[in-house]
Amino acid sequence: AQKVTQAQTEISVVEKEDVTLDCVYETRDTTYYLFWYKQPPSGELVFLIRRNSFDEQNEISGRYSWNFQKSTSSFNFTITASQVVDSAVYFCAPFASYNTDKLIFGTGTRLQVFP
Amino acid sequence: DAGITQSPRHKVTETGTPVTLRCHQTENHRYMYWYRQDPGHGLRLIHYSYGVKDTDKGEVSDGYSVSRSKTEDFLLTLESATSSQTSVYFCAINTGTGASEQYFGPGTRLTVT
Numbered sequence: 001a002q003k004v005t006q007a008q009t010e011i012s013v014v015e016k017e018d019v020t021l022d023c024v025y026e027t028r029d030t031t032y033y034l035f036w037y038k039q040p041p042s043g044e045l046v047f048l049i050r051r052n053s054f055d056e057q058n059e060i061s062g063r064y065s066w067n068f069q070k071s072t073s074s075f076n077f078t079i080t081a082s083q084v085v086d087s088a089v090y091f092c093a094p095f096a097s098y099n100t101d102k103l104i105f106g107t108g109t110r111l112q113v114f115p
Numbered sequence: 116d117a118g119i120t121q122s123p124r125h126k127v128t129e130t131g132t133p134v135t136l137r138c139h140q141t142e143n144h145r146y147m148y149w150y151r152q153d154p155g156h157g158l159r160l161i162h163y164s165y166g167v168k169d170t171d172k173g174e175v176s177d178g179y180s181v182s183r184s185k186t187e188d189f190l191l192t193l194e195s196a197t198s199s200q201t202s203v204y205f206c207a208i209n210t211g212t213g214a215s216e217q218y219f220g221p222g223t224r225l226t227v228t
Contacts (some may be wrong), residue, residue, distance in 0.1 A: 035216070045158075045205060045219035091157060102148075102173070103217060105157040 002027045002094045006106035013082055014114050021077045021109045023092030029053075033095035034068065034075045035103060040088040048090075051075065082113045118142050119220035121206050127226045134193040136223050138206030140186075146209035147189040148217070149173075149181060151202040158205065164189055196227045 003026040013019045025034065036048040049059060051068050059066045063080045079086050089110045093103040118141035128134050138147060146165055150158040150173075160173030162181040170181050178200060180192045193200055206220040 037219075043203070043222055045207075045222075047216050047218060050216055102160060102163065105150075105159070107155060107157040 002029075002032075002104050004092055004094050004104055004106040006092055006109050008109045009107075010110040010112070012112045012114065015083060016081050017113075018078060018080050019082050019111065019113075021079075021090050021092075021111065023075045023077070023106060025073055025075065025092070025094045027073075027094060035093040035095065036066065036075075036077055037091045037093060037105075038088045039091065039108070040085075045091075048077075079111075082111075084113050084115055087111060087113045119206060119208055119218060121204075121220040121223050123223060124221065125224045127228060128196050129228055130197060131195050134196050134225065134227075136191045136204055136206075136225070138189040138191070138220055140189075140208050142208075143186050144208040144210060145186075147183065148207040148209075149179075149189065149191045150205045150207065151175065151200075152205060152222075153202050161191065161204075193225075196225075198227050201225060201227045 005024045008022055011019060032053045033050055035050050038046045038048055049066055056068050056070055065078045067076045089108040091108045092106045095103060120139045122137045148163040149161040151161055152158050159175045161175055161179050162170055162173055164170045164183045167183055167186055170183060182190045202225060204223045204225060207217045209215050209217050
């Protein structure tokens with residue numbers, strides 16, 4: 001069965017610092033997908049990215065980047081030059097099943113960015 | 116915006132009363148999900164649906180039932196609410212098949228006193 005671990009419960013940084021959120025997953029599948037979601041203080045869940053296991057190239061979107069390493073079962077998320085608006089809980093979510101399209105969510109990492 | 120609404124957005128109810136939460140989508144997506152979110156647990160899947168009248172259990176389904184009589188509506192029912200069901204409930208849709216993105220509704224905060 002799939003399992004995901006977000007070992008960092010809470011991270012605090014000062015604005016403009018870079019910060020990396022860790023995600024380690026376990027799966028027996030050879031093909032799988034991984035997702036990241038953001039939950040700001042307002043409570044909604046915002047889709048950030050989906051990656052598949054065939055593509056280990058780093059993904060960059062503005063100040064966000066994702067490092068997917070199959071060899072270490074990690075899918076880490078880096079925010080460059082953090083801003084106060086990045087303060088949120090971030091969830092890593094491996095895809096659980098092709099039959100049901102279910103996601104398994106980690107417990108989340110709370111990021112606080114101070115001015 | 117994936118066109119997902121949830122009602123009610125907030126509800127306070129007493130132990131033992133039945134409660135129904137509604138999720139409505141406007142884009143005819145096949146897959147719909149109900150999650151609950153509690154501190155320290157992230158989001159946990161309660162039930163999901165892969166079509167009209169086709170539903171199945173998630174990891175925390177005890178005490179909950181669901182129904183989907185129309186593509187656009189997915190109802191979550193607590194037959195007899197308990198304090199342990201105090202939580203924030205999120206509905207989600209999947210935009211396609213084969214690990215497409217899931218988009219979430221705004222959530223319903225339920226308090227059982």
